[in-house]
Amino acid sequence: MKIRLVDHPLARHLVCRLRDAATAPAIFRSLTNHLTIILALDATRDLRTRTVEVATPLDRAPGELLSAPLVVVPILRAGLGMLAPIVELFSDTSVGYIGLARDHTTAIASAYYCKLPDVVGRTTLIVDPMLATGGSACQAIDAVKAAGGSDIRLLCVVAAPEGVLNVSSHHPDVQIIGAALDRELNSQKYIVPGLGDFGDRLYGTL
Numbered sequence: 001m002k003i004r005l006v007d008h009p010l011a012r013h014l015v016c017r018l019r020d021a022a023t024a025p026a027i028f029r030s031l032t033n034h035l036t037i038i039l040a041l042d043a044t045r046d047l048r049t050r051t052v053e054v055a056t057p058l059d060r061a062p063g064e065l066l067s068a069p070l071v072v073v074p075i076l077r078a079g080l081g082m083l084a085p086i087v088e089l090f091s092d093t094s095v096g097y098i099g100l101a102r103d104h105t106t107a108i109a110s111a112y113y114c115k116l117p118d119v120v121g122r123t124t125l126i127v128d129p130m131l132a133t134g135g136s137a138c139q140a141i142d143a144v145k146a147a148g149g150s151d152i153r154l155l156c157v158v159a160a161p162e163g164v165l166n167v168s169s170h171h172p173d174v175q176i177i178g179a180a181l182d183r184e185l186n187s188q189k190y191i192v193p194g195l196g197d198f199g200d201r202l203y204g205t206l
């Protein structure tokens with residue numbers, strides 16, 4: 001089982017405020033934005049660059065530019081809350097969408113939408129704040145791989161050990177980057193202590 005947890009006091013502060021049941025949707029969205037920046041920077045710290053030289057107002061300076069544009073794929077609907085900050089940071093990003101919804105009784109996700117850009121040879125960030133059973137993440141990874149993707153990173157806010165194990169056993173090549181690893185899943189397959197239903201808290205549909 002492998003997950004890399006971001007190690008920053010601001011990340012822990014943001015997760016704590018997201019967990020708080022008293023945090024209202026508008027604040028919840030803003031906290032998600034800020035935490036996603038930390039996750040995205042961590043998940044992309046080994047991106048390839050090419051060396052260039054630019055003319056400053058005073059002299060020439062060596063520098064580096066990102067070699068290739070990223071792909072980001074939010075899993076609808078909660079993953080949409082993590083999209084904007086990544087597109088803001090990496091302006092060249094192409095965006096794909098995968099729609100998956102968990103059945104309330106079985107907790108098995110079924111796909112209702114999939115539209116991906118060209119992923120061949122490009123780093124793909126799949127973003128979904130909750131990694132519970134890992135069923136949704138595995139289906140999303142399967143879809144990106146079926147489209148030819150290979151360098152895939154999964155970004156989540158809170159993970160359960162069951163989800164990390166599921167993803168890392170089916171897709172050992174995929175890096176998982178998260179902000180918190182929680183204790184377990186409850187009988188409804190919700191993460192505990194967790195933060196509840198992320199999509200509902202993000203969009204005020206409680």
Ligand code: PRP
Nearest residue numbers: 076077078101102132133134135136199
């Ligand atoms: C939630 C969450 C993940 C999934 C995680 O989505 O956003 O996509 O559950 O659970 P899993 O690891 O057990 O698959 P949900 O299906 O509730 O849909 P929503 O984002 O539309 O609320």
Ligand code: URA
Nearest residue numbers: 132190191196197198
């Ligand atoms: N989806 C959520 O939004 N929360 C959980 O705890 C599990 C799945």
